[in-house]
Amino acid sequence: MKILYTFFVCLFLVSFTNAQERFLTKKGMISFFSETPIENIEAQNNQVLSIVDASSGKMAIAILMKSFMFKKALMQEHFNENYVESDKFPKATFKGDIMDFDNITTSEITLAIKGNLTMHGKTKEITIEAVTKKTDEVIEMTGNFFINLSDFDVKIPSVVKNNISEKIKVSFRLYHKTYKK
Amino acid sequence: MKKISIYILIIGLIGVCIGYKMYNKPHINVAEKPVDIALTATILLADFSSNETSANAKYLDKIIAVKGMVTTIEFDGEKAAISLQTKDDFGSVVCYLTKEEFKKSTEIKEGQEVVLKGICTGFLMDVILVKCIIMNSK
Numbered sequence: 466m467k468i469l470y471t472f473f474v475c476l477f478l479v480s481f482t483n484a485q486e487r488f489l490t491k492k493g494m495i496s497f498f499s500e501t502p503i504e505n506i507e508a509q510n511n512q513v514l515s516i517v518d519a520s521s522g523k524m525a526i527a528i529l530m531k532s533f534m535f536k537k538a539l540m541q542e543h544f545n546e547n548y549v550e551s552d553k554f555p556k557a558t559f560k561g562d563i564m565d566f567d568n569i570t571t572s573e574i575t576l577a578i579k580g581n582l583t584m585h586g587k588t589k590e591i592t593i594e595a596v597t598k599k600t601d602e603v604i605e606m607t608g609n610f611f612i613n614l615s616d617f618d619v620k621i622p623s624v625v626k627n628n629i630s631e632k633i634k635v636s637f638r639l640y641h642k643t644y645k646k
Numbered sequence: 647m648k649k650i651s652i653y654i655l656i657i658g659l660i661g662v663c664i665g666y667k668m669y670n671k672p673h674i675n676v677a678e679k680p681v682d683i684a685l686t687a688t689i690l691l692a693d694f695s696s697n698e699t700s701a702n703a704k705y706l707d708k709i710i711a712v713k714g715m716v717t718t719i720e721f722d723g724e725k726a727a728i729s730l731q732t733k734d735d736f737g738s739v740v741c742y743l744t745k746e747e748f749k750k751s752t753e754i755k756e757g758q759e760v761v762l763k764g765i766c767t768g769f770l771m772d773v774i775l776v777k778c779i780i781m782n783s784k
Binding site for chain 2: 539
């Protein structure tokens with residue numbers, strides 16, 4: 466299974482070394498924000514891998530949960546150990562289709578992306594709106610959306626229930642460039 | 647009776663202090679921590695690409711000193727990412743420097759051999775190390 470997976474990844478990579486329609490970033494930014502009257506919690510991940518296939522309008526994102534950096538070390542520890550269990554589920558992924566991808570231009574427009582978000586071992590279909598623009602070398606996407614912790618089976622102990630919002634705001638900024646080795 | 651309430655107050659105060667200290671616990675200072683594992687970029691990537699699950703168990707959250715040749719240095723504002731060459735054509739080891747270390751990154755040139763120390767967060771296309779510091783650069 467592992468070998469098969471690696472093989473497909475290699476195939477995937479090989480296929481877009483000579484195709485100009487693939488756009489990629491390894492340094493995308495995804496952050497999340499939880500707002501409650503007691504405290505605000507914020508974390509940022511600057512090592513987001515995201516790939517857009519301009520010929521089909523499909524996109525795929527993968528992130529490492531341990532790459533989320535918090536202001537407070539204790540929050541980061543709780544996040545990894547108790548909430549998202551990043552030892553068990555080290556990654557979160559998103560695979561989706563960009564709706565009306567043909568409408569993309571060099572000026573900013575809002576497009577919907579429909580796909581599956583997998584995190585903490587749970588998968589949920591979501592639709593995200595993203596402000597996008599495309600030139601020959603760059604596809605830029607920014608936006609934000611909300612996720613419910615209960616959809617991903619993230620349990621918050623009752624002691625800190627008032628400190629963590631059930632709805633989490635996720636923001637992203639992805640600056641894809643044409644892939645060249 | 648009065649004595650007891652004073653004791654309770656003192657214990658309570660100590661509790662609050664400890665709680666507050668824990669709440670404000672500082673982040674790991676990579677520079678001060680001893681190295682858990684020292685190896686080359688090629689071996690590190692090979693371990694992840696051959697068996698990611700066992701490599702995750704072995705390397706995640708560990709302080710790693712990785713040696714390799716610099717292929718690219720990319721800057722983005724106050725962030726710098728150094729990619730190290732491996733024998734693998736597709737993947738590499740990418741080390742993200744701390745803000746403090748950012749100033750030193752100008753001393754490093756492409757093609758140079760370096761040892762970088764940081765925390766491993768996992769493997770996407772590349773093995774990723776964060777909060778890196780430059781240990782030596784000849």
